[in-house]
Amino acid sequence: MKLLLIEDEKELRQSIISYLSQEGYLCETARNYSEAQEKISAYDYDCFIVDLMMPGGNGLDLIQEIKSKNLKGGIIIISARNTLEDRIKGLDLGSDDYLTKPFHLSELNARLKSIIRRRQFDGNKDIVFNEIRINPENHDVFVNDTRVTLTGKEFDLLLFFISNKGRVLPKDSIAEHIWGDHMDQSNSFDFIYTHIKNMRRKLIDAGATDYLTTVYGIGYKFQSE
Amino acid sequence: MKLIVKSSIYYLIYTLFIFTIGTFLFYYLIRNVLFDGIDEAIHQEKTQLIENLKYEKEFKELHQSDNIVITKVGPESKVYDKYYTKAIYNSAINEYVDYRELKSVYKHGDEYFEITIRQPLTEAEAHINSILPIEVSLFVGLIVGVLLIDRFISNKIWKPFYDLLERLKNYDLVNIKIIQYEKSNVDEFDELSEIVEKMTKRIYKDFNSQKEFNENSSHELQTPLAIIRNKLELLIQSKNLKDEDMVLIDPIFHTIKRLTQLNKSLILLSKIENNQYGELSRIDLNVLLGNLLLGFEELINEKQITLDVHFEDQIVIWANQVLIETLLFNLISNSIKHNIPVGKIDITLSHNTLEISNTGEKLPIAAERMFERFLKSSTSEMSVGLGLSIVKKICDLYDYKINYSNQGSFHSLKVNFNNQNKSHA
Numbered sequence: 001m002k003l004l005l006i007e008d009e010k011e012l013r014q015s016i017i018s019y020l021s022q023e024g025y026l027c028e029t030a031r032n033y034s035e036a037q038e039k040i041s042a043y044d045y046d047c048f049i050v051d052l053m054m055p056g057g058n059g060l061d062l063i064q065e066i067k068s069k070n071l072k073g074g075i076i077i078i079s080a081r082n083t084l085e086d087r088i089k090g091l092d093l094g095s096d097d098y099l100t101k102p103f104h105l106s107e108l109n110a111r112l113k114s115i116i117r118r119r120q121f122d123g124n125k126d127i128v129f130n131e132i133r134i135n136p137e138n139h140d141v142f143v144n145d146t147r148v149t150l151t152g153k154e155f156d157l158l159l160f161f162i163s164n165k166g167r168v169l170p171k172d173s174i175a176e177h178i179w180g181d182h183m184d185q186s187n188s189f190d191f192i193y194t195h196i197k198n199m200r201r202k203l204i205d206a207g208a209t210d211y212l213t214t215v216y217g218i219g220y221k222f223q224s225e
Numbered sequence: 226m227k228l229i230v231k232s233s234i235y236y237l238i239y240t241l242f243i244f245t246i247g248t249f250l251f252y253y254l255i256r257n258v259l260f261d262g263i264d265e266a267i268h269q270e271k272t273q274l275i276e277n278l279k280y281e282k283e284f285k286e287l288h289q290s291d292n293i294v295i296t297k298v299g300p301e302s303k304v305y306d307k308y309y310t311k312a313i314y315n316s317a318i319n320e321y322v323d324y325r326e327l328k329s330v331y332k333h334g335d336e337y338f339e340i341t342i343r344q345p346l347t348e349a350e351a352h353i354n355s356i357l358p359i360e361v362s363l364f365v366g367l368i369v370g371v372l373l374i375d376r377f378i379s380n381k382i383w384k385p386f387y388d389l390l391e392r393l394k395n396y397d398l399v400n401i402k403i404i405q406y407e408k409s410n411v412d413e414f415d416e417l418s419e420i421v422e423k424m425t426k427r428i429y430k431d432f433n434s435q436k437e438f439n440e441n442s443s444h445e446l447q448t449p450l451a452i453i454r455n456k457l458e459l460l461i462q463s464k465n466l467k468d469e470d471m472v473l474i475d476p477i478f479h480t481i482k483r484l485t486q487l488n489k490s491l492i493l494l495s496k497i498e499n500n501q502y503g504e505l506s507r508i509d510l511n512v513l514l515g516n517l518l519l520g521f522e523e524l525i526n527e528k529q530i531t532l533d534v535h536f537e538d539q540i541v542i543w544a545n546q547v548l549i550e551t552l553l554f555n556l557i558s559n560s561i562k563h564n565i566p567v568g569k570i571d572i573t574l575s576h577n578t579l580e581i582s583n584t585g586e587k588l589p590i591a592a593e594r595m596f597e598r599f600l601k602s603s604t605s606e607m608s609v610g611l612g613l614s615i616v617k618k619i620c621d622l623y624d625y626k627i628n629y630s631n632q633g634s635f636h637s638l639k640v641n642f643n644n645q646n647k648s649h650a
Contacts, residue, residue, distance in 0.1 A: 011455075015456055102447055102454045102481065103451065168461045172479065176482075191524065215471065216472070218471040
């Protein structure tokens, strides 16, 4: 899997690459418009991560260029601007997702995986994690081929954990993934906790190993050892 | 009162004043001139009479007529001339007639005689009395003239001014942007129009730079926040961190979230102030409110709050979707945030009014200050205190009336969407 990250801010670039390369992606970067244009015409990518504001041009124009060249990669916009017009314009031009800064890396990672999954037209789209198998299209979850019935939020949580397996996930990132970023209730994490507890119980009852560990003070980690 | 009417009134008051004084002065002046002439004439007559009398050997009561009376007076009298006006009854026409009289005492030898000569004033008075109607008609003519000229002035000369005024009335930054200079044939109006153009150009420029500033400040603040958040996410993956390190890092995540919310709210507020939410659409409040409440269901259940929803009327408004969503979201969120455990929320839609009431602690601030920025109650620390001022801003933008009332432990906010695009079902 090859990604192109178009972002002018050095520190952001480094953080994103550091997080994503651990997922096994091959990450390339472009610091400005012309550099991005060069790389787009020279190589094939599975996904483009595009910042809208960059030196030398507008990210929206770049998306237009990607689309006009019929490149097969998915596009995810990362922008500091959270205006409806930008969002609509970006999605109209054919980008797959829109993330507003400051986002969580775990969120970017989950969205990226979802885009890449959706763009795989060949064969099996199931996500398998040891004995757990998820069909993201039908929202089905199986443990050793036994179907587990999860609620919508529990399903989202499981998918988010598996997308970020092996990572420490801060509570905020989990809450934001489930509730969206406008939920500013101080105790929103209490509700997440209930959902996590239920999801965990259902999986264990169906015979799965308890992969979820609490990371003291910060959040959770989903891992197989 | 129109400027033209106001100046006309002063003008007319002054004219009336001058005309009144002028009329009196003119009246007395003419009168004096006429009386002087008459006095001169009767004086001549007296001189003539005395001259004639000198040749009379024996003074008899001669020359008696209607207008001349000669009587003998006592030796104690002195020689004098006296002019005065006197009304004498005329039996022929049955009314008093004014006369100018000269009473003169004259010494003939050792005897004194009093001569009274009079002349009727009928003719002179007729002259004087004809002055007043002339003055009055002049005054009326002047007033009519002034009013006609004023009307002409206000229609013709002031036209560029009223045109400019009309354009200023319809001025808004979204559609008109700049009021262009238009030449008229009056220097002052030209100057005004020029200044208005300059001013609106400047306003438009400021508006644009403000807009840019908002977008840039959003970008400039969100990016460092993103860097901090992402670096922290990478940091907590480290195997070397102890539990107590994690405990220190956790509040940083919350603080970043809080800063992010605050930044977003500030940008939203200034965007509303800058009228950057011009796009209107048809919004069914019942549907929107229903959808939003679904999202809050869990939160409400968690706090064990009883929610009562009464949709009595259907309310449809024309407004900006984002703003109305924000308005409703903040109101609902507010009613949950400031609620007590096992509390109550009542939501009613009726007669173009949305009422959200909730149980809660006593207000920690004065009710009239609750829409001010950064005033927050102590119960919820994550609140940035901007929720209600955003609500107020949105209400102000669309002329919705918002009212707070309180009954015991029940706090209630009422929004009246009483705009012209309302419709009842």
